[in-house]
Amino acid sequence: MGELALAITKRTTTTPLSSAHEALAMVERQFDAAWLNQLANDPDIFPWVHGAVVGPMDCAPIAADPRNLILAGEHGAIVMKPVAPGIYDVHTTVLKTGRGKWAVAFSQACAHWAFTKSDAVELGTRVPRGNIAALALTKLAGASLEGEVADAWIMDHQPIPAKIFSLGIIAWVRQAPGLYERGQWFMHRMMAEVARHGREASYQSPGQIYERQIGAACEAVFGGQPIKGLTIFNRWAAICGTPLITVLAMRPLTVDTGGSILIFRNDDFWVASCR
Numbered sequence: 110m111g112e113l114a115l116a117i118t119k120r121t122t123t124t125p126l127s128s129a130h131e132a133l134a135m136v137e138r139q140f141d142a143a144w145l146n147q148l149a150n151d152p153d154i155f156p157w158v159h160g161a162v163v164g165p166m167d168c169a170p171i172a173a174d175p176r177n178l179i180l181a182g183e184h185g186a187i188v189m190k191p192v193a194p195g196i197y198d199v200h201t202t203v204l205k206t207g208r209g210k211w212a213v214a215f216s217q218a219c220a221h222w223a224f225t226k227s228d229a230v231e232l233g234t235r236v237p238r239g240n241i242a243a244l245a246l247t248k249l250a251g252a253s254l255e256g257e258v259a260d261a262w263i264m265d266h267q268p269i270p271a272k273i274f275s276l277g278i279i280a281w282v283r284q285a286p287g288l289y290e291r292g293q294w295f296m297h298r299m300m301a302e303v304a305r306h307g308r309e310a311s312y313q314s315p316g317q318i319y320e321r322q323i324g325a326a327c328e329a330v331f332g333g334q335p336i337k338g339l340t341i342f343n344r345w346a347a348i349c350g351t352p353l354i355t356v357l358a359m360r361p362l363t364v365d366t367g368g369s370i371l372i373f374r375n376d377d378f379w380v381a382s383c384r
Contacts (some may be wrong), residue, residue, distance in 0.1 A: 126294060129287025132218040139179045139186070142172040148186055148202040157240055158202065160263035178227060180219045184211055187219045195230035197223065201246065208242060216250035217286060220276060224285075225325075225332035230278045235271040237262035244272065251284050252276040282325045282341060283318075291327050292320025302380035303369065322346075326354075331376045335362050 125131040139145075149158050149166035159166055171177055171188060178189040178197070184207020189197040203212045223229040234252065236243045252274035260268035282288060296312050303310040322345045329338025336356070343353045352367030362373040369383040 127287040127290040128214070129217065129221065129285070130290075132214040133221055133287070135182055136215070136218045136222050137181050138222075139181045140172060140175075142168040144181050145171065145179060145186055145188065145202075148204065151202075151204060153205055154202050157237065157243075157264070158200075161266050178223060178229075180222055182211075182215045182218075183207065185215060187216065189219075189223055189227075189229070189232065192233075195228050197229050197232050199232050199234040201234070201243065203246070208246075212246050213249045216246060220250065220281060221285060221287065221328070222332075224278050224281055225328040225334060225338070227334070228337070231275055232277075233273065233275040235261050235273055237264060237271045238269055239264075247274050250276070251281065253280065278341065279344075282321055285321075285325075288321045288324035288328065289317055290324070292322070292324030295323050295327050296320065298378070299369075299380070302378075303383055306380060306383050308383055318345075330362065330373055335359070335373070339364065 125134065145168035146166060148154055149168055155166065168188075171190075172179060174190075176191050178187075180187045180189070185201065185203030187202075188200045190200075192198050201212075201216065203215070207215070220232060223232060232252070233255075234247060235258075236247055238257075253276065255273040255275050257270055257272045259270050261271035261273070262269050300310040300312050322342050326338040326342035329335065329341065332338075339354050339356065346353050354367075355365045357363040357365055357370070363381070364371050364373075370381040371378050372381050
């Protein structure tokens with residue numbers, strides 16, 4: 110069996126780490142407007158998104174800007190537009206077939222994608238008055254209400270009020286599904302590596318918050334945002350008075366945890382030495 114076939118077999122037979130990781134695997138970043146146009150012009154979605162546009166929606170200008178993140182799934186898509194460094198304005202469109210459980214899992218997966226695979230540190234969104242489904246989804250996805258602003262949305266060519274919600278990366282770490290499981294994975298993997306060096310290894314969890322912090326760092330590292338991930342962890346470690354993680358090299362990513370030297374490659378790591 111060739112290397113490509115082996116990789117596909119491994120990817121399709123590996124059990125996801127959590128339901129959050131299973132949902133994350135269904136998120137695809139797109140660079141064209143075909144799916145967005147289909148969603149925006151759906152009869153149930155169009156009245157809420159066309160604003161002052163007369164006639165069919167054309168999302169080609171959105172797709173043409175490489176700074177925009179178009180995250181697509183089976184029943185919908187989320188567009189994240191950068192409005193400042195690390196801050197994105199979020200627009201969600203979900204077909205009736207995906208509303209409810211799927212929409213919540215998809216929204217959470219897109220937030221996970223943004224925080225671990227891009228420069229995003231805060232996601233903001235506007236929910237126009239009267240859009241009950243969007244309001245419920247925004248709350249279930251973990252965003253916090255900032256307040257209501259008059260004339261923040263255009264509905265049938267007329268400005269209407271909208272509630273403003275936001276989700277910052279620190280709040281996301283506290284509540285996002287899948288981070289605790291990744292943190293546990295890291296600690297068990299760490300203990301196995303320490304044992305491989307002939308050292309006695311045991312792990313007693315200091316509490317779920319630790320696993321969440323290290324899990325978030327891991328997800329960002331694996332997502333191609335190593336400095337961001339380690340900054341998240343070091344922020345928490347500095348507040349708690351625990352050792353910081355120091356970067357020794359970027360390629361491959363090599364770090365000093367204060368007790369071990371770790372080398373990361375792809376979606377795994379190994380301990381090069383431990384003290």
